[in-house]
Amino acid sequence: MAKQKREFKIFTIVEYEQEQEYLRTQHKNGWKLVHLTFPGIYLFEACESEDVVYQLDYHKEGLGSQDSYVQMFKDCGWEYLFDFMGYSYVRKSVACMQGDEEIFCDENSRIDFITRVFKGRLVPLIFLFFLIIIPQTILQVSNLQSDPAHRTLFVVYLILFAIYLYIFIRFGLQYRKLKQRR
Amino acid sequence: MDAHIRKVYVPMTETGFYILLCLQQEMHGYSIVQKVKELTDSEILLSPGTMYGSLSKMEKDGLICFVREEEKRKIYKITSLGLEVLNKEQERIARLYRTMKEVQ
Numbered sequence: 001m002a003k004q005k006r007e008f009k010i011f012t013i014v015e016y017e018q019e020q021e022y023l024r025t026q027h028k029n030g031w032k033l034v035h036l037t038f039p040g041i042y043l044f045e046a047c048e049s050e051d052v053v054y055q056l057d058y059h060k061e062g063l064g065s066q067d068s069y070v071q072m073f074k075d076c077g078w079e080y081l082f083d084f085m086g087y088s089y090v091r092k093s094v095a096c097m098q099g100d101e102e103i104f105c106d107e108n109s110r111i112d113f114i115t116r117v118f119k120g121r122l123v124p125l126i127f128l129f130f131l132i133i134i135p136q137t138i139l140q141v142s143n144l145q146s147d148p149a150h151r152t153l154f155v156v157y158l159i160l161f162a163i164y165l166y167i168f169i170r171f172g173l174q175y176r177k178l179k180q181r182r
Numbered sequence: 183m184d185a186h187i188r189k190v191y192v193p194m195t196e197t198g199f200y201i202l203l204c205l206q207q208e209m210h211g212y213s214i215v216q217k218v219k220e221l222t223d224s225e226i227l228l229s230p231g232t233m234y235g236s237l238s239k240m241e242k243d244g245l246i247c248f249v250r251e252e253e254k255r256k257i258y259k260i261t262s263l264g265l266e267v268l269n270k271e272q273e274r275i276a277r278l279y280r281t282m283k284e285v286q
Binding site: 067069070071076105 | 195196197210211212215224227228229230231232233234235236239251253254255256
């Protein structure tokens with residue numbers, strides 16, 4: 001059996017470009033992606049070093065079960081790997097490409113992609129943010145004086161608040177970037 | 183043709199235009215990719231993500247319809263609404279071309 005390794009890495013919702021680059025670099029270094037488990041444990045298998053482009057698509061329901069989806073990618077030379085939280089992972093060797101190839105060939109479909117991510121992943125986060133994170137952060141501020149447990153909670157919520165804000169801003173910037181490119 | 187269709191498809195993307203153009207005959211996604219490649223001397227290479235997204239969207243909006251599945255490939259064809267949109271787009275492109283020639 002080929003040698004395997006695990007790496008833990010977190011990419012936020014909109015960092016799919018960084019994730020794609022990360023996977024491509026791993027493959028160049030002789031590690032091909034085999035599996036991904038929550039929250040971000042990447043399982044790689046030793047392989048020949050090769051320049052392989054990795055791409056992510058997003059459909060809320062996940063499309064691995066859709067034979068026609070997998071088949072179309074296969075026909076176009078893309079190997080479908082698996083679905084993870086609605087994201088479908090595919091890859092294609094640069095040697096098999098005609099010029100630069102991506103799974104999206106126009107800006108409209110890239111915007112459609114990020115809109116699907118927005119609806120599927122970001123909208124639930126926005127609900128959490130307004131219904132839990134903000135009220136809890138405010139509540140903990142008013143309890144700050146009382147005891148250390150509340151102080152800890154306050155810090156936890158403040159960190160969550162910051163992470164959420166970071167994700168929202170990153171998403172907004174990415175969306176603007178795509179819109180401007182169109 | 184309602185406001186939504188007009189907003190999204192008039193004018194339409196190059197990908198959308200080629201899909202409708204090809205689907206005047208029954209075809210599956212990958213055969214559209216091949217056909218467009220052939221028609222444009224490999225100038226335009228449609229990608230599977232774009233293709234899948236466009237086909238799903240157009241099917242939802244009633245511009246094309248699913249006919250049957252063959253060897254895991256979904257075959258579609260254009261609807262009367264799709265044909266209406268395609269004709270409108272062809273007229274627009276023809277006008278654009280005429281104007282361009284006149285100005286030159």
